[in-house]
Amino acid sequence: MELFLAITVGGLFAAGFYCLMLHSIVRIALGLVLLGSATNLLIFTINGLQRGFAPLVPEGQEALSPPFADPVPQAFILTAIVINFGLLALLLVLVHRAAQETGTDDTRALRTELKDSKQ
Amino acid sequence: MACCLLVMALCIAFFVPFIAAALAVLITRLFKSWAGWVLALFPAGLAVWFGAQVPAGVQGEVPSLTLPWMPDLGIDFALRLDGLSLLMALLITGLGTLVVIYAGRYLVHHEVLGRFYGWLLLFMGGMLGIVLADNTLLLFVCWEVTTFSSFILIGFEHKEDAARESAQRALLITALGGQSLLVGLLLMGDEVGTLSISGTIATSDAVRDSPRYLAILLLVLGGAFTKSAQMPFHTWLPGAMTAPTPVSAYLHSATMVKAGVFLLARLSPVLGGTPPWETILTLVGTMTMVLGALLALGHTDLKLVLAYATVSVLGALVMLLGQGTAASIQAMVTFLTAHALYKGTLFLVAGSVDHETGTRDVAHLSGLRKRLPMTAAASAAASLSMMGLPPLFGFVGKELIYEACLEGPGGWPLAMGATVGFGGMVAAALRVGVQPFAGKTFRASKPESKVHEAPPAMWVGPALLGAAGLVLGLVPWAIQPLLAMASVDIGGSQAGGLKLTLWHGVTPALGLSVGSLVIGGGLFALRQPVLKGLRALNLSNHGPERFYQASLSGLLKLSSSMTRVLQNGSLHQYIVVTLATFGGLLALAVVLRLGEWPRGVSKYVLSHEVVVLVGILAAAVLAVVSRSALTSILALGALGLAEALLYVFFGAPDLAMTQIVVQTLTVILFALVFSRFPVHPHEHRFRWWTAALPLAVGGLITWIILHVASTPSHTRLADFYATQSVPAGKGLNIVNVILVDFRAFDTLGEATVLATSGLGVYLLFRTRSQRKKRQV
Amino acid sequence: MTPSALLSLPMILCLGAAATGLLTPSRAWPRRWLALMTMVSLSVVGAMLLVTVRREGIQSMQVGGWAAPFGITLVADLLSALLVLVTGVMGLTVVSYSAATLPSSKEAGAYYPLVLVLVGGVCGAFLTGDLFNLFVWIEVMLGASFVLLALEARQEQLEASIKYMSLSLMGSVVLLCAVGLLYGAAGTLNLADLAVTVPGLGTPNLMTAVSMFFLVAFALKAGAFPLFFWLPASYHTPPAAVTTLFSALLTKVGVYALARVFTLVFTQDAQLTSTLLLVMGGLTMVTGVLGAVAQYDMRRLLSFHIISQIGYLIAALGLLTRSALTALIAFLIHYIFAKSALFLVSGATARVTRTYDLHQMGNLYRTQPLLAALFFIPALSLAGVPPFSGFFAKLAVIQAALRAENWIIAGTAVVVGLLTLFSMMKIWREAFWKAPPEDQPQEPTRPLSLGDGVLGPCMAMTLFMVVLGLGAEPLLELADAAAGQLLNPEEYVRAVLGGRP
Amino acid sequence: MNPVVMHTVARLMAPVLLLVSLVLAVRGHDIPGGGFVGGLMAATAFALLMVAFGRPAARKQLRVHPTRLAAAGLLVALFSGVPPMMQGRPFLSGIWARLPVPGTDGLKVGTPQLFDLGIYLVVLGTAMSFILGMARGEDTTAPEMGG
Incomplete structure (x- = not known):
């Protein structure tokens, strides 16, 4: 399974990076979502997968005995998902505001940076 | 105990100019037009103190102190007052006193006179520090203090373009040299294991025998030559004449430009006496001397002529150091002193003339001696000294030079070169020191009645300096012990035994002296054709000057074109470069270190998992290639759900739950943003070559994941x-x-x-x- | 107070004050004073931490009481403690400058809480001993910086924010991958635990590959060539106080993290990684300073200089000798102060001239003497002119390069110093010396004085520079000790893992 | 949809959603769930109110400004780590107690749960910031209705 998931993750990375290379900010944001998913799956895969067996201790027991899925990457991913989501929302609002100002989401419209170095 | 007090006094002497600089603005505000006199008390006091040390110094007493300052970098606060230091310190403080008094009058109405004094005294502190320092890096610190304070002083009339331009040029050239010097000093320190100058001198063989000797020498010379305006770095000095005249008199003739010569003298026990040292110094020095003299003749501006003449003298001093014989070192020390006296005078005189008549173009000046008698007398004494006529001190110095050239390895060819150089100087002296004052007809830009003698503050300095040149010429033995001490400090005990006399008898040197006077007189007589010819050649606009301009504009061009390429405002390009860097580094690591096939990765997969994986990839591809925004968003949603399914399959219910909620919210957010503004139809078309980079990076990441996954969990x-x-x-x-x-x-x-x-x-x-x- | 409490206090203080600030009424004064008090306390905590570490060695604390590597560890070695102290001082400087310059409507808003969050994130990044936690604190810091940058929502700021965010988030993705891969390869993310575990894994090649992810991620945060684009694209848009805060702290976290992982975790393939760092550092120096030379906007010019100075740091890290790391730390501290002073002065200049465009300024040497002095000293210091802090810092770098016989880095450092001087003097010539342009109405401006509150923070920074220049020895000594700790991870490991091997 | 039906649905569903969200948050320690998902669920309840009664009404129902809610949540989460420091234990160490609740063998309560409650509030506040902010952003053409 790791083999196939690794290929999928690579594919997701490729798709995400491809989106980043497009001239549209919304597509860039979309690419970042894809990259977020790719990263989460990477973390999920990385320390070995376990079918079934969620890391929940059965009621009344003191400890969980193997086999069970590694809870550590899950905790990492949960944290990462939330962080990604928060920052993505911020980015989208920025895109939204910038588009209101410029009327487009094309990155080529974002060139006021050059204003003074042309002189 | 007495020794202790002496050391403490030395330490205080080091800080006095800095304290004076800090107080300058306040004192100027308090004493108004008397500020010059008050501030002059600081250097005057120092001069007296240093003068009082001479007898003890002659006895062989060398006060020194070493306090740890930054032991981690090997920098100590180490001072040492040997003969060479003492001579230089006397020149710095003595001339400093006169210049401070002079400037008080010269710039009396200037609105920021206080700040001017601050910078001038700061410079004095740096200069004094250079000559007193016994640690190469302490010396360097002071060296840079003089660099940036002179930058401000050159650009003092900062609203004028020329002043800013010259200040920048001086700063760039001398700072370039400074950096070179720094590296040289550091390398030298590493060779001998100490940054102490006296310590280095004690183990100087370690430097000369080191394989890095040549590098060290060249780097140190880079510093000394730029500071002392040697060819081809001399171009900043004439430009520096935009500074107020007192500054030129002080920095650009008597002190700062001598810092380079001083450094070479100081380090000649360490670096000197080798074939490269002799060759480079003699060659560069002679060339500078001759060219400087030549360039001096091509100008009629008093200060420019003096500046080029200074270049010429600096060349002579460097050449003498290159010879390295006892005689040449003695000649160097003597001539350095003589030059400081007469050149300081002539600059101040030029300032007075400019101040009183409103011009400093020789072509428009003559017959001033009646209106400016004191100034004229000082000028006469100084220019005679510059010409090397007896009974002035310049004559003593010049005779020594000729003798040294004849005796030294350079022999007759070098002596001839010196003669030609001095011939130029004689002509220059006639032009600046004699021509404006001589002649019957009065000529100046103001009517005669409006031109009168400069106020006392402005003639007392030149008069004293001029007189000093005369007195020392008549009684040279008065200064002989001091100069002898300095010579020994440069050349070791074999350079001792300096004998100064006014009259040597009829010697080959006297013949050369006469020769240079003849050449000089001839050049002066033919001054009009010479001037025309030199102007036509336009020497100062070729060579180094061109190079400086070209490299400056080249730098600016390089900079702006690089910025246009790199930081061009295109987010697309930023992302592509960032991604390419990422991919490149990954590829590097994989190729160099992780080339083998990953083994032991689980290939066991269930059919429903395959379906989900294919779904994820399909959704991703759809999201990427679809031209419809809505399709992309929906694909994103589907992708999230498929991902959640995977989490369910592999024991992560919390993850699945959160993933579904978050992905839903993400899709809603995207939909909201998309619905807000007209997303103009996306012209993007899927192109394989655009996809190559992302695919490569994705592949590399997969490769690395597989390697990680093949390690035991x-x-x-x-x-x-x-x-x-x-x-x-x-x-x-x-x-x-x-x-x-x-x-x-x-x-x-x-x-x-x-x-x-x-x-x-x-x-x-x-x-x-x-x-x-x-x-x- | 126990040392362990000291370690968590910076984050508790900053985040607590940020949250409390948002709960206070929307007025300027409560939020301003809360921020000021917090920064003062943070500086005190930083100083206490530094003293404790200096006296008793590296301090560590297990958050939640879970032994490393199972919980999250906070660790303060000399470098971390020093950086926390500097962060506190910078926070105080920026807050007091903000109080003097910002309109009260802005002060009454979310400005101070955001600054506090940013500072808290930076402290967290400096103190954490766990790589995933480092990721989290970097995101905290980034999140706050995104909002601060976009706060006024002028078009150029929106643009700048978008560029800054896109590239930063790309870096975060790489960082998260790096952390994930390292967990997969080593089974732990505790730095001390990694220092012990990694050599025993027997997969040095894999570690090299993983280290590339960290290199890219942190070099991007640090603003190294060729990953610095976000920096000049954004730093010239927010108010001067915000730019100062960013320039003082954000890129430093990247440098700090690079130093941390490449001295503690990825030491197996030092040949390759050092070479990469050296190449990167050298190119960063050169491109940064060349970028600056052509600029005529004061803040853009200064922004490019951030990059060139980062180059020195990365090159020093690449040399990886004790003297080079000493130089790195001394340089880092110097440069935080120098750069901040210059940005603060640029803000003060703009208050007087109402522009950042050098073409439009002039004659400030006469009209604003104090401002001129407060520019001149940091400018020289940045260019490495003695006797200011920059000289000794740069000297240490050059000396380290010479001792490592790396002539290229030494030469580059020297030349870049010269070009830095050139571009600083360009500001001096244009803004302070030349006559102002004629179309610029010459309104008689009163010279700024210390009483205005604008120059106070500049003055403080400049004083630091003079003190750190003439009295560089204590800093150098401290930096040397800190470099010793970096190069000998045993003490770090012992402090975190206790007796356990 | 018929506004009356919508109002009724919202009035009925919102409290239920809030209740479920609290359960998710509190029980998250033992079963899948937790402060994050709980907080989002609560936000959904207010979103429903907004859809039914409009932005101002939802804002009023929330009572507290959303950013202040998030700030308060952050403060709660931070504060849950402070009591152990008073005992000289590290920040965020768990302190547990068992409340005697009749009919059970006691209800366990601890600072980690307080922490999770803080997260719940942060998420609720943030989600409401998004929702209310977006809703305000939406009627840029309409005159601002206060809030």
Whole structure:
């Protein structure tokens, strides 16, 4: 399974990076979502997968005995998902505001940076 | 005890100019037009103190102190007052006193006179520090103090373009040399294991025998030559004449430009006496001397002529150091002193003439001696000294030079070169020191009645200096012990035994002296054709000057074109370069270190998992290639759901739940943003060559994941949590216990990010609606 | 107070004050004073931490009481403690400058809480001993910086924010991958635990590959060539106080993290990684300073200089000798102060001239003497002119390069110093010396004085520079000790893991 | 949809959603769930109110400004780590107690749960910032209705 998931993750990375290379900010944001998913799956895969067996201790027991899925990457991913989501929302609002100002989401419209170095 | 007091006094002497600089603005404000006299007390006091040290110095007493300053870098606060230092210190403080008095009058109405004094005294402190320092880096620190204070002084009339231009040029050239010097000194320090100058001198063989000797020598010479305006670095000095005249007199003739010569003298026991040293110094020095003299004749501006003549003299001094014989060192020391006296005078005289008549172009000046008698007398004494006529001190110095050339390895050819150089100087002296004052007809830009003698503050300095040249010429033995001491400090005991006499008898040197006078007289007589010829040649605009201009504009061009290429405002390009860098580094690591095929990765897969994986990839591809925004968004949603399914299959229900919720919200957010503005139809078409880079990076990441996945999995952390979650964490859901207990700190940060972005979103929308409101 | 409490206090203080600030009424004064008080306390905590570490060695604390590597560890070695102290001082400087310069409507808003969050994130990044936690604190810091940058929502700021965010988030993705891969390869993310575990894994090649992810991620945060684009694209848009805060702290976290992982975790393939760092550092120096030379906007010029100075730091890290790391730390501290002073002065200049465009300024040497002095000293210091802090810092770098016989880095450092001087003097010539352009109405401006509150923070920074220049020895000694700790991880490991091997 | 039906649905569903969200948050320690998902669920309840009754009404129902809610949540989460420091234990150490609740063998309560409650509030506040902010952003053409 790791083999196939690794290929999928690579594919997701490729798709995400491809989106980043497009001239549209919304597509860039979309690419970042894809990259977020790719990263989460990477973390999920990385320390070995376990079918079934969620890391929940059965009621009344003191400890969980193997086999069970590694809870550590899950905790990492949960944290990462939330962080990604928060920052993505911020980015989208920025895109939204910038588009209101410029009327487009094309990155080529974002060139006021050059204003003074042309002189 | 007495020794202790002496050392303390030395230490205080080091700081006096800095204290004076700090007080300058205040004192100027308090004493107004008397400020010059008051401030002059500081250098005057120092001069007296240094003068009082001469007898003890002659006895062989060398006060020194070493305080640890930055032992980690090997920098000590180390001072040492040997003969060479003493001579230089006397020149610096003595001339400094006169210049401070002079400037008080010269710039009396200037609105920022206080600041001017501050910078001038700061410079004096740096200069004094250079000559007193016994640690190469302390010397360097002071060296740079003189560099940037002279930058400000050159650009003192800063609203004028020429002043700023010259200040920048001086700074760039001398700072370039400074950097070179720094590296040289550091390398030298590493060779001998100390930065102490006297320590280095004691183990000088280590430097000369080192394989890095040549590099060290060249780097140090880079510093000395730029500071002392040797060819081809001389171009900053004539430009520096935009500084007020007192500054030129002080920095650009008597002190700062001598710093380079001083440094060479100081280090000649360490670096000198080798074939490269002799060759380079003699060659560069002679060339500078001759060219400087030549260039001096091509100008009629008093200060420019003096500046080029100074270049010429600096060349002579360097040439003498290159010879390295006892005689040449003695000649160097003597001539350095003579030059400081007469050149200081002539600059101050030029300032007075400019101040009183409103011009300093020789072509428009003559017959001033009646209106400016004191100035004229000082000028006469100084220019005679410059010409090397007896009974002035310049004559003593010049005779020594000829003798040294004849005796030294350079022999007759060098002596001839010196004669030609001095011939030029004679002509220059006639032009600046004699021509404006001589002649019957009065000529100046103002009517004769309006031109009168400069105020006392402005003639006392030149008069004293001129007189000093005369007195020392008549009684040279008065200064002989001091100069002898300095010679010994440069050339070792074999350079001792200096004998100064005014009359040597009829010697070959006297013949050369006469020769140079004849050449000089001839050049002066033919001054008009010479001037025309030299102007036609336009020497100062070729060679180094061109090079400086070209490299400056080349730098600016390089800079702006590089910025246009790199930081061109295109987010697309930024992303591509960033991605390419990432991919490139990954490829490097994979090619160099991780080339073998990953083994032992599980290939076992269930059919429903394959379906989900294919679904994920298909959704991703759809999201990427679809031209419809809606399709892309929906594909994103589908992708999230498929991902959640994977989490369910592999034992992560919390993850699945969160993933579904978050992905739903993401899709809603995208939909909202997309619905807000007309997304003009995306012209993007899927292109394989655009996809090559992302695919390569994705492939590399897959490759690395496979390698990681082929290592055995680690269960240490998971086992701990599985056994501790219930007893210690009081929770059955291990993932949740990790989030709120084992790694709650992460969650705290996560919550902060979330709250911050919520705040940001809210604020961004608010600013918009507020702006709308204001518009209404 | 116990040392362990000291370690968590910076984050508790900053985040607590940020949250409390948002709960206070929307007025300027409560939020301003809360921020000021917090920064003062943070500086005190930083100083206490530094003293404790200096006296008793590296301090560590297990958050939640879970032994490393199972919980999250906070660790303060000399470098961390020093950086926390500097962060506190910078926070105080920026807050007091903000109080003097910002309109009260802005002060009453979310400005101070955001600054506090940013500072808290930076402290967290400096103090954490866990790589995933480092990721989290970097995101905290980034999140706050995104909002601060976009706060006024003018078009150029929106643009700048979008560029800054896109590239930063790309870096975060790489960082998260790096962390994930390292967990997969080593089974732990605790730095001390990694220092012990990694050599025993027997997969040095894999570690090299993983280290590339960290290199890219942190070099991007640090603003190294060729990953610095976000920096000049954004730093010239927010108010001067915000730019100062960013320039003082954000890129430093990247440098700090690079130093941390490449001295503690990825030491197996030092040949390759050092070479990469050296190449990167050298090119960063050169491109940064060349970028600056052509600029005529004061803040853009200064922004490019951030990059060139980062180059020195990365090159020093690449040399990886004790003297090079000493130089790195001394340089880092110097440069935080120098750069901040210059940005603060640029803000003060803009208050007087109402522009950042050098073409439009002039004659400030006469009209604003104090401002001129407060520009001149940091400018010289940045260019490495003695006797200011920059000289000794740069000297240490050059000396380290010479001793390592790396002539190229030494030469580059020297030449870049010269070009830095050139571009600083360009500001001096244009803004302070030349006559102001004629179309610029010459309104008689009163010279700024210390009483205005604008120059106070500039003055403080400049004083630091003079003190750190003439009295560089204590800093150098401290930096040397800190470099010793970096190069000998045993003490770090012992402090975190206790007796456990 | 018929506004009356919508109002009724919202009035009925919102409290239920809030209740479920609290359960998710509190029980998250033992079963899948937790402060994050709980907070989002609560936000959904207010979103429902907004859809039914409009933005101002939802804002009023929330009572507290959303950013202040998030700030308060952050403060709660931070504060849950402070009591152990008073005992000389590290920040964020768990303190547990068992409340005697009749009919059970006691209800366990602890600072980690308080922490999770803080997260719940942060998420609720943030989600409401998004939702209310977006809703305000939406009617940029309409005159601002206060709030």
